[in-house]
Amino acid sequence: MFKIFSDLNRKALLNASIAMVLVIVLVYVGSRDLQNFDAALIAYLFGTVFAVFGIMYRYSVWVQRPPTRLYWRRTWKFVFSKRFFPYLGFVITQFVKNILFQRFIYPRGKSRWIGHFLLATGCMLAFAVTIPLTFGWIHFTLLPGTTDIYVAHVFGFAVSKFELGGLIAFNAFHILNWCSLFVIIGAILMMRRRLTNGGLIATQSFQDDWMPLVLLLAISVTGLGLTFDYSFMQGKTFEFMSVTHAITVILFLVWIPFGKFFHIFQRPAQLGTNVYRKEGERLGMAVCPHTGEAFATQLHVNDLKKVTRELDFNFDMEGGGSHLDYSPEGKRAALAKAQFAAREKEGSFFG
Amino acid sequence: MAAGPDSNFNPDMEFFVDMQRCIGCRACEAACAECETNGQEPMIHVNYVDRAHSVQTTVQVCMHCEDPACANVCPADAIAKDGNGVVHSANTSRCIGCSNCVLACPFGVPKKMEAAELMMKCNLCYDRTSVGKKPMCATVCPSGALFYGTREEIRKKRPNSDPVNTFKFGAQTVHTKVNIMMPKGSTELRVH
Numbered sequence: 001m002f003k004i005f006s007d008l009n010r011k012a013l014l015n016a017s018i019a020m021v022l023v024i025v026l027v028y029v030g031s032r033d034l035q036n037f038d039a040a041l042i043a044y045l046f047g048t049v050f051a052v053f054g055i056m057y058r059y060s061v062w063v064q065r066p067p068t069r070l071y072w073r074r075t076w077k078f079v080f081s082k083r084f085f086p087y088l089g090f091v092i093t094q095f096v097k098n099i100l101f102q103r104f105i106y107p108r109g110k111s112r113w114i115g116h117f118l119l120a121t122g123c124m125l126a127f128a129v130t131i132p133l134t135f136g137w138i139h140f141t142l143l144p145g146t147t148d149i150y151v152a153h154v155f156g157f158a159v160s161k162f163e164l165g166g167l168i169a170f171n172a173f174h175i176l177n178w179c180s181l182f183v184i185i186g187a188i189l190m191m192r193r194r195l196t197n198g199g200l201i202a203t204q205s206f207q208d209d210w211m212p213l214v215l216l217l218a219i220s221v222t223g224l225g226l227t228f229d230y231s232f233m234q235g236k237t238f239e240f241m242s243v244t245h246a247i248t249v250i251l252f253l254v255w256i257p258f259g260k261f262f263h264i265f266q267r268p269a270q271l272g273t274n275v276y277r278k279e280g281e282r283l284g285m286a287v288c289p290h291t292g293e294a295f296a297t298q299l300h301v302n303d304l305k306k307v308t309r310e311l312d313f314n315f316d317m318e319g320g321g322s323h324l325d326y327s328p329e330g331k332r333a334a335l336a337k338a339q340f341a342a343r344e345k346e347g348s349f350f351g
Numbered sequence: 352m353a354a355g356p357d358s359n360f361n362p363d364m365e366f367f368v369d370m371q372r373c374i375g376c377r378a379c380e381a382a383c384a385e386c387e388t389n390g391q392e393p394m395i396h397v398n399y400v401d402r403a404h405s406v407q408t409t410v411q412v413c414m415h416c417e418d419p420a421c422a423n424v425c426p427a428d429a430i431a432k433d434g435n436g437v438v439h440s441a442n443t444s445r446c447i448g449c450s451n452c453v454l455a456c457p458f459g460v461p462k463k464m465e466a467a468e469l470m471m472k473c474n475l476c477y478d479r480t481s482v483g484k485k486p487m488c489a490t491v492c493p494s495g496a497l498f499y500g501t502r503e504e505i506r507k508k509r510p511n512s513d514p515v516n517t518f519k520f521g522a523q524t525v526h527t528k529v530n531i532m533m534p535k536g537s538t539e540l541r542v543h
Contacts, residue, residue: 017406108467163528180466270448273447308424311423311424329396331459335531338542339531350372
């Protein structure tokens with residue numbers, strides 16, 4: 001019965017617990033001893049705290065895997081070295097291009113990129129708004145002595161004011177609706193792909209590929225339903241809308257560590273691999289003994305030899321060297337030559 | 352990707368490769384690009400073995416290893432083997448384009464699509480094999496270098512050969528789902 005506890009990864013459990021406590025402390029401090037905390041959002045807070053715990057747990061387990069650990073260590077060692085500064089511009093460009101705009105998806109398909117960009121932008125904007133609201137870091141008050149000026153407070157400090165009914169107010173109060181529209185269009189584009197692409201139909205699963213889209217769609221539709229209700233239905237269905245919206249959002253938050261949404265937290269590793277490759281190119285390239293051409297950085301080949309050994313693979317050859325010293329083309333040629341040699345030895349090339 | 356075996360996948364059908372029969376026509380490449388799981392990109396490799404000395408070409412599909420090095424070295428957990436023993440192309444949402452799999456695969460199979468920062472590879476035409484059909488390349492190979500069928504069929508076609516799925520790369524032994532045709536009586540192929 002308690003096997004689950006003995007199977008837990010202690011390091012990950014510790015990191016996850018620290019992250020969870022840190023979030024609770026930040027909520028307490030950031031909301032000024034909870035005086036700015038909106039109690040109506042308590043269920044969302046529980047969902048977020050659970051998500052933080054789960055994400056940190058999975059992330060910690062993930063970075064303990066030998067290949068991930070190697071990249072993780074290499075990246076941080078490099079970031080804290082003086083050689084990192086020339087790459088700062090490169091990292092910022094990559095971040096904007098590949099994280100904010102997910103430009104690497106464009107070569108995989110134009111509508112795929114549009115769909116993903118809308119989903120990602122809608123989600124990121126929504127996170128940026130709802131997390132500070134849920135944590136009590138942001139709240140609004142009426143300017144004393146007025147009935148139409150709103151003041152925005154961040155961590156309890158007044159930072160800006162705007163007129164009710166103005167453009168800023170309209171967008172500030174409807175930003176989650178815009179996010180919902182982005183997500184709905186994005187999810188429909190992605191669902192269309194999944195219904196029409198033969199390759200995806202053959203390999204997709206409900207849990208990994210459809211459920212995330214269905215969840216995002218449900219969150220967005222019920223979210224829009226809230227606005228629809230108080231704008232056009234005099235709040236008659238508010239309870240239903242708010243409860244269904246809360247259920248879908250909390251399901252989403254709880255699901256983040258387990259399913260496809262975890263890729264949001266894995267993706268920044270792509271920046272690390274790009275820097276790793278650039279720095280490796282500076283240090284020197286590996287040349288394939290078969291083709292005589294450079295095929296990868298020597299740093300990468302050497303690191304891979306260490307990682308494969310850690311994973312109980314041993315590609316060392318008897319006469320010295322390693323099979324990993326060969327480029328992919330060299331490896332394919334080596335296999336073909338070995339088969340040819342066996343056929344030649346037998347005296348018949350075709351059997 | 353589903354972890355369990357697909358009920359429509361025919362476990363009696365196997366892949367048999369005989370590179371010695373490859374004539375370099377690249378029909379398999381054209382057919383491979385038709386595979387819907389690749390997104391119209393050919394994943395099969397056809398190249399000269401040693402162009403300075405020979406016109407011999409070789410053909411390489413994914414060997415679908417029992418314990419795939421590509422999946423083991425993937426830092427993003429993007430490569431998975433399913434219940435049918437098929438090692439799938441990288442999960443597009445996870446792959447970070449690091450090329451670990453490209454360099455670690457002992458058969459030189461995975462390709463890195465540079466612009467898309469994505470690893471892709473042959474996945475046994477899963478859209479076809481998962482419904483009992485043959486992979487595209489095996490349906491068009493004119494010389495018999497690529498054959499997909501039962502052991503019984505290959506035994507009749509190649510009476511003087513035996514399929515081998517154990518490979519030695521230095522100190523490493525690799526067992527695969529895909530077979531390479533070797534002289535009768537062979538049990539393994541030592542590469543280095």
